[in-house]
Amino acid sequence: MSAVFIKLYNMSITASYIVLAVIILRLVFKKAPKALMCLLWGLVAIRLICPFSIESVLSLIPDSRYETVDIGPVYIDTNALIFPQISYINNFGAEIAVEEYDTLVKNNAPHFYLEHIWLCGMIAMFLYAIISYLIVEKRTKASIEIDENIFICDNVSTPFILGVFNPQIFIPSSMDKTTAEYVILHEQAHLNRLDHLWKPLGFALLAVYWFNPVIWVAYILFCRDIELACDERVIKNMDADDKKAYSTALLSCSIPRKMISACPLAFGEVGVKQRIKRVLNYKKPAFWLIVAAIVTSVAVAVCFLTDPKEKGVYPVEHTFAYTGETANPAIFTSAINSDMLGTDEEHHLPVHIFDSVEDIATFKETYADMSFSSAPIGYKTFDEVTEKYDKDFFKDRVVLAIYVPSSRSGEFEFTSIGFDMSREVSIREMGEANDTAHQGILFDEYDIRIAAYTDYILDNEPQVSTEDVSSSGEVYTPESSYSITSTLAFVGITENYAIYSDAINTDKHGLDGEEHLLFHKFESVDDITAFKEKFSDFQFSHNLDLLEFNDIAANYTDEFFEDNIVLVAHTVTAGKGNYVFNTTHISKPNITFYIDKKEEDSDALYGWLLCITIDRKTAEGCTYFDAVIE
Amino acid sequence: MSELQMGVVESRFADIVWQREPVSTLELVKLCESEFNWKKTTTYTVLKRLCEKGIFQNNKGTVTSLISREEFYARQSKKFVDETFGGSLPAFLAAFTHRNELSKEEIDELTRMIEKYKG
Structure with missing residues (x-):
């Protein structure tokens, strides 16, 4: 599931809590001005639009505690009262932003079809809006302006306002003058309250969040409250006779006529009965009631527009x-x-x-x-x-x-x-x-x-610091590649385990999964002699058509050892063995070679001595040698 | 559609034709534009509808009436026929009211309630 969808899902969840609160408030403050309720619905809209919010200790949005779910690092807030949210935890136990998760797991989407369903639903809603707008607009083409931005039309059965930027009021041409007057007052109240902007906005939000039934409830109630707020605005200063006339107008508009319902959904059925009752029973709400309602609304805003401070999330160490x-x-x-x-x-x-x-x-x-x-x-x-x-x-x-x-x-x-x-x-x-x-x-x-x-x-790549602690002051960068063509001499095998146990880096033997070359060091001709004695079962010369160790060692004279040292390692693998030394970690007294062994040939024989020459300048001060084959 | 009915808007359009007939469609379009601010297509649509109703006829660009004004109003019936967007308005439109299924009893009850109201 993509980050966007998860984010929207979670936002609709937090908005659901506000919706619940507003519903309760509506019930408690039935007699309070409806305009106030509409403001509260505005808060819901803010929650649905703003992807971020401030944290505060006063937040009433339930805190998330996590429980693991079987689909990997997706955690559903199971402690939330009613509405679960989705969070992602990275492998270090810290909550990660949904966007971060998205980039990490591009193709690993479980339930991705859910997102497609959401998109289809949203597109369907918007299509419905566009198409119905076009249909209504077409029908209102044949209309006549009777007053500024007020039109009569034969093809409409109910008065309404069309248009967001240039709103026009349409009245059915069959309506009598008296009724029309009151209707126009009501519609103008809509315009004054900017309902021709809020209602489409609300619908747009509904189109995005259509998957959440709580948002549908919110929209329906919002539509009702808008109508009631307009009624209130119109009759606020009316006397009894006017109110009667207004109610009559309301009633006459509600008498059903022959109709074909093209629209399977009925939005905001504002009960005409309730509206008439409200109009007739309207009393200006008491001052204290208004104050109480405002105070409570502010409290709701603070408690639900802010997010809880992150409790129970510990920094991962x-x-x-x-x-x-x-x-x-x-x-x-x-x-x-x-x-x-x-x-x-x-x-x-x-x-x-x-x-x-x-x-x-x-x-x-x-x-x-x-x-x-x-x-x-x-x-x-x-x-x-x-x-x-x-x-x-x-x-x-x-x-x-x-x-x-x-x-x-x-x-x-x-x-x-x-x-x-x-x-x-x-x-x-x-x-x-x-x-x-x-x-x-x-x-x-x-x-x-x-x-x-x-x-x-x-995963340590040998990083050699640019300020080398070594006394020689020489600096080797990781990128430098020493292409030392080493020589391989076939010697066969020895039974003397010391070939491993007496190596300089014997501690690396068999320790980890990496292949290490175990080195013996020659610094003088005597070293070679001693070596040959120790491992006398090596075939230092042989009759095979392969390089002999003796041939190589012929080069290792006293003069040679003035400038060089030799490292020798027994490798069992066969092959022509051009060893490319890629990076060398030098931190005296250690040298570690990283070797990329290019095997060109696969010989049946095994048992070779790899001889590496290092000039003394490089090797000066080094007591420990290791090589890792990558 | 077979009923001889005209809404207020259609009536005002019809009046123009009855006054000016025989009138060319071009002339009619100009008149409707200045009078109602209608586009050409709107004028043609309304004209077409009234022709279908059998009130006017359009003969190669000239419009004449098939029924006179007096005759028409004599034949008017009292019932209304709706050609509306259907019972419910689109959800995003601000409106005055919505079509409810108000039963006769409810209508009576509400009428009584309003009449009784004294303020």
Whole structure:
């Protein structure tokens, strides 16, 4: 459903409350001047026209509380007394503007046919108005002006006013003079009150909001009140005889004649009986009554033209607390999204739910090796953050705890939004990179209780700050691409697990879903010799028509090592392997390569050593090397 | 439609024809324009209707009467026939009253109520 339709739907709902209030007022203040009632209907119109309003504590429009509905993040106000409204909640539990929702979910429209029905209805109403206007106008062509803007016509059976900008009064030519005089007074009262503008406006609103039956009631009553207000205006200063004559005129106009009803709808049947009774019984309303009516009307205006202050909507918070690491694998296996961890190329983060104070206590027990009460400078502690999570907090909120490394400031940006009840959220860390990565818990608070399955993905594109903390003062921008044509030598496999466990970045081994190259560093010829001894079951030379490691290593002389270092990684994947190093995150003492591996060939053999040469200037001060294959 | 009836507006138009006949349609259009501010189409429509009623005839642009004025008014019947937009007016028009189904009893009751009223 589009934003426009939802907005209109909600506006008609708030207007419905005013309509109810006005109906009650009408009953209570029956004897009050009808003109006042018409003003109140004006308030209804304002509510239907203005998409915005002011908030005030005096508002009587019921506050929204949310409950989830099965069609995703659409929340129906089920606590509203009578009329439910539709609101949208984003995945962070905050109410979002309907327009925002619209841009997020262009094609995901449930019940979109409802909107089409609404449009058809509205168009039908406007067509009816246009066509009937044209028909009436045609019929009034053959008419004769008897006074300024007053015409007699053969083809009309009831007096009326036609035209918005140049209103003309039409009287049936068969009407006798006396009746006509009173009729003209009434119609002129209409003109003085600008009813020839208000009534079409009201109808236009009815055409837009035709789906709401309360608005039909409002329109019908509005039409009645207009007629009564005109009657009042005309007879206000009439004596008894005049009033009698007016009533007679009213009666004679109401005597049915032969008619064909072209119009299946009957609007505003102002009971002639009631009108005559009112005319005959009219007494000028007492002063106090008028005052009371005005005061109440003002109160109604304030209470219903303003919206309630947002109660019960809490700001949604995300806070990062340092906890350090835990050795308990349950941090991964007991996560609610454990099925997603390590499955695809994306860096999924384990998520746990806190629904109550007990949940927090249990968590602390389970992962007792975390640090809950102390943290490095600049980071909050777990206890600090969870202090405010008390029983009251959990009444209508839920906290998701995401186990996430923070290598920057601990401020995360939540970027993507999924749209079914199982959300997928992408988070990205803000701020400048710093030297150490801290493991901790990212708390994501919800305004409502959604026991939804939620998956978080760390989407950190390496952002290298322009003010590098490194002493070398060298700056590498993320866009720079190092196209290092690395060399691959076939060596087969080794049984020595140290090829992984002794790597510089062995901590990355098998941790997440990403493929890391595990590096060994050569800084001298001796390093190579030691390596070859350690992994003696590699085939450093062989009889295959493939590059041998020995051939490559022949280049690694002492002179070579003066200016360069070599990183070597064992890759099991086959292929000709031109590795394109796209972005390099350099924050000494770390270098992380992001590698786009272009596989050109698929060899049956596996077991290769990837040899990467880095010049010493670049590598100076680096002690840690990592590569992620994208 | 078979009844010889004319509303006030048609009568005033008819008077012009009866006065000026035989009158060309062009002349008639001019007269109606100055008298009533009618457009050409309106004049032609009204003329056509009265011709259909058998009161006038239009012979190659000249209008003459088939029934004289005196004869017409002699034949008038008292009943009114409506050619209206139907019983109910469009909803957006400001009006004096709407057609109610007032029963005879209601009409009598209201008439009595009005007569009794003294103020």
